[in-house]
Amino acid sequence: MKIYINGTGAISPQQTAVGAAFWPAVQDYTTNRLKVVDPDYKQWIDLKQIRRMSRVIKMGVGAAQLSLQQAGISVPDGIITGTAYGCLDDTGVFLQKMVVQEEQMLTPTAFIQSTHNTVGGQIALLLGCHAYNNTFVHRGFSFESALLDAIMFLREGEARQLLVGGLDEITHFSHAILQRFGLYKTNPGHSGSLLQLHNKGTIAGEGAAFFVLGAASTPHTKACLAGVQTIYKPTDNAAIQQATTLFLAAHGLLAADIDLLITGRNGDVDDDQWYNTWTTAHFPGKPEAAFKHLCGEYPTATGFGMWLGANVLAHQQVPAEAMYSGTVPAKINNILMYNHHLTTHHSLILMQVC
Amino acid sequence: MMAPTWIAGGGVICGIGQHVQACVQAFQRMQPGMAPLQFLRSAHTAFPVVEVKAANDHLAQLSGLPLSTARTAMLSLIAAREAWTSSGLDEVRDYRTAFVSANTVGGMDKTEDFFPAFLQDQGKGRLHGVSQHECGTITEVVADALGISHHITTISTACSSGANALMYGARLIHNNLADVVIAGGADALTRFTLNGFNTLMILDTAPSRPFDDSRRGLNLGEGAGYVVLVSDAVAKDRKGLWATLSGFANANDAYHQTASSPDGTGNYLAMQGALHMAGLQPADIRYINLHGTGTQNNDLSEGLAIARLFGNTPPPASSTKSFTGHTLGASGGIEAVFAALSVRDGLLYPNAQFTTQMKELPFSPITTFSAGNDLRHVMSNSFGFGGNCSCLVFSKGGS
Numbered sequence: 001m002k003i004y005i006n007g008t009g010a011i012s013p014q015q016t017a018v019g020a021a022f023w024p025a026v027q028d029y030t031t032n033r034l035k036v037v038d039p040d041y042k043q044w045i046d047l048k049q050i051r052r053m054s055r056v057i058k059m060g061v062g063a064a065q066l067s068l069q070q071a072g073i074s075v076p077d078g079i080i081t082g083t084a085y086g087c088l089d090d091t092g093v094f095l096q097k098m099v100v101q102e103e104q105m106l107t108p109t110a111f112i113q114s115t116h117n118t119v120g121g122q123i124a125l126l127l128g129c130h131a132y133n134n135t136f137v138h139r140g141f142s143f144e145s146a147l148l149d150a151i152m153f154l155r156e157g158e159a160r161q162l163l164v165g166g167l168d169e170i171t172h173f174s175h176a177i178l179q180r181f182g183l184y185k186t187n188p189g190h191s192g193s194l195l196q197l198h199n200k201g202t203i204a205g206e207g208a209a210f211f212v213l214g215a216a217s218t219p220h221t222k223a224c225l226a227g228v229q230t231i232y233k234p235t236d237n238a239a240i241q242q243a244t245t246l247f248l249a250a251h252g253l254l255a256a257d258i259d260l261l262i263t264g265r266n267g268d269v270d271d272d273q274w275y276n277t278w279t280t281a282h283f284p285g286k287p288e289a290a291f292k293h294l295c296g297e298y299p300t301a302t303g304f305g306m307w308l309g310a311n312v313l314a315h316q317q318v319p320a321e322a323m324y325s326g327t328v329p330a331k332i333n334n335i336l337m338y339n340h341h342l343t344t345h346h347s348l349i350l351m352q353v354c
Numbered sequence: 355m356m357a358p359t360w361i362a363g364g365g366v367i368c369g370i371g372q373h374v375q376a377c378v379q380a381f382q383r384m385q386p387g388m389a390p391l392q393f394l395r396s397a398h399t400a401f402p403v404v405e406v407k408a409a410n411d412h413l414a415q416l417s418g419l420p421l422s423t424a425r426t427a428m429l430s431l432i433a434a435r436e437a438w439t440s441s442g443l444d445e446v447r448d449y450r451t452a453f454v455s456a457n458t459v460g461g462m463d464k465t466e467d468f469f470p471a472f473l474q475d476q477g478k479g480r481l482h483g484v485s486q487h488e489c490g491t492i493t494e495v496v497a498d499a500l501g502i503s504h505h506i507t508t509i510s511t512a513c514s515s516g517a518n519a520l521m522y523g524a525r526l527i528h529n530n531l532a533d534v535v536i537a538g539g540a541d542a543l544t545r546f547t548l549n550g551f552n553t554l555m556i557l558d559t560a561p562s563r564p565f566d567d568s569r570r571g572l573n574l575g576e577g578a579g580y581v582v583l584v585s586d587a588v589a590k591d592r593k594g595l596w597a598t599l600s601g602f603a604n605a606n607d608a609y610h611q612t613a614s615s616p617d618g619t620g621n622y623l624a625m626q627g628a629l630h631m632a633g634l635q636p637a638d639i640r641y642i643n644l645h646g647t648g649t650q651n652n653d654l655s656e657g658l659a660i661a662r663l664f665g666n667t668p669p670p671a672s673s674t675k676s677f678t679g680h681t682l683g684a685s686g687g688i689e690a691v692f693a694a695l696s697v698r699d700g701l702l703y704p705n706a707q708f709t710t711q712m713k714e715l716p717f718s719p720i721t722t723f724s725a726g727n728d729l730r731h732v733m734s735n736s737f738g739f740g741g742n743c744s745c746l747v748f749s750k751g752g753s
Contacts, residue, residue, distance in 0.1 A: 111550035116510035139490035205469020
């Protein structure tokens with residue numbers, strides 16, 4: 001069964017929320033912490049509520065609204081979100097006060113909003129949507145789990161159009177902690193050249209990407225989502241090769257049928273080795289696009305990657321700054337995205353023209 | 355209609371027992387688990403809690419995990435292992451086995467210990483302390499220990515998380531993506547949640563009194579509960595199956611981030627949806643395991659939704675949270691095990707601490723334990739923040 005991508009919306013470190021096919025001009029960064037470009041949230045949310053909302057809630061609501069607008073619907077038949085970290089800022093605020101104030105005189109707002117399903121719940125509340133609502137919080141599989149849930153739901157015939165998204169925020173605390181794990185480059189240079197660096201570390205990113213996925217095409221359909229596959233802690237690269245072959249075969253495709261690859265390269269020498277081996281073994285010479293020099297690395301970055309892929313298929317063009325190698329093919333029918341997060345969570349996402 | 359998904363086993367660890375049989379005994383002996391704080395360090399000693407009566411070193415021994423493991427992961431592994439063993443299935447690797455687990459605050463117990471030093475100096479605090487912060491990490495510690503890699507994921511929808519894990523697991527089987535799924539949830543008591551619920555002013559300083567006119571709030575608990583879901587094909591020719599998961603639904607109240615709508619719209623839609631999927635009428639349900647937190651708001655909304663759906667004489671109903679406390683992300687999993695066991699053994703669980711019927715409702719919960727009842731269909735409710743309302747229906751298998 002085909003799954004139709006009937007609307008997309010992204011709020012990201014690029015200007016992806018201003019109505020361009022991709023972004024008006026690429027945003028270059030020289031730090032190891034990329035921050036989303038905030039759109040004017042007042043277009044979707046009441047000012048009083050905006051003041052109470054943390055960034056991740058706002059970016060989630062905004063990206064959800066963008067995708068609903070594109071799909072031309074106001075209330076979906078279900079809302080499914082994926083977030084590895086959840087509402088980190090509110091969690092940090094409550095934790096800090098709890099420690100500093102020695103568990104005394106705390107106020108409820110941050111606690112209430114710290115729950116991982118806050119974004120899904122807030123979207124339901126704003127839309128008055130009583131339908132299915134679920135939130136997946138499984139590290140580098142959070143967004144993929146949400147996609148899989150949506151695919152199952154549409155197959156079951158219970159819903160026509162679902163709102164599905166992936167999102168994560170960086171906070172002052174989380175960046176300080178993740179930096180100590182050695183995940184980020186200390187001298188990242190220009191983000192535009194990130195993928196040409198072959199040393200340790202990447203740059204941190206954040207963002208929200210939402211999609212309206214449907215069981216039927218509409219005048220707004222952008223592309224099709226053919227399938228999602230996750231591979232947990234593969235023993236070695238051969239396991240990825242095998243999974244790729246099986247995944248393509250399950251969709252009646254050969255490696256030669258793929259017109260464009262999108263990979264999760266992030267400029268970390270060890271992380272990128274997986275992509276190098278994969279492309280060399282399976283897809284030698286195949287044009288390859290990448291996206292983490294645009295949005296940074298985070299567990300739900302595949303949301304941004306899928307947003308890019310769906311719009312590439314819809315517009316039949318690839319922004320020059322997204323191309324990693326090769327030349328853009330004249331006609332793009334099949335896009336295969338391969339991503340891994342921290343070498344433990346690998347996923348394949350297949351997108352097609354409809 | 356969907357082919358049935360079977361419950362082949364279950365496991366529970368909570369404040370009234372460290373395995374299923376011990377929990378049933380506590381119900382039978384009318385022994386709720388509320389007690390003063392014993393294992394968690396917190397300033398809030400006035401509130402009774404329902405802790406698993408074991409320190410971390412004891413849980414490390416029981417689970418076989420290192421002492422540095424987050425308490426939630428240890429609880430999770432103990433209950434998941436009991437569930438697997440009770441199912442009588444052979445090796446995990448003999449099936450396409452999935453692990454779908456829920457929790458609400460991951461390894462927050464360790465993050466809490468990390469934070470004071472970190473706040474003094476962001477270069478300080480042992481990083482190992484935050485390495486289990488993410489909810490998904492807890493699931494992976496357990497999946498790795500059980501040898502499950504085919505499909506793993508984590509769900510977090512506040513207090514309905516565990517129930518949603520069962521639904522997702524059943525749908526994995528229905529969509530032929532797995533043959534066997536261990537599904538449920540886990541949550542340890544933490545200072546974060548204890549303080550959080552305290553700011554909401556919904557913690558009772560006495561043992562909670564769900565569905566009682568004098569109720570004043572909830573008691574927090576901790577624990578883990580999992581069922582083993584198996585496909586019709588795996589269930590074929592197997593003996594000792596507990597029940598089927600015949601219906602389920604998730605609906606959103608879309609009313610308020612934390613409060614339930616006065617008429618329990620989401621609760622009603624979830625129960626109605628689950629009955630619809632099971633192909634049942636309200637009168638077919640023989641027992642309802644209530645969400646029943648003991649807060650003013652929940653019990654009124656849930657009660658009114660039940661009265662609306664079932665009329666003035668609903669089936670026997672009780673909140674097992676009056677024994678276990680509210681175990682948050684674990685509650686949907688723990689209560690699913692209790693509900694499936696209800697079907698298998700005809701168990702009706704008492705509602706402890708009950709004295710006075712709520713004046714707004716035409717019914718009160720049952721207060722005595724009994725076994726051997728003919729309970730063909732049993733319902734379990736779980737409702738959470740974010741308006742998340744879930745309902746599961748368990749039924750006797752076969753004709």
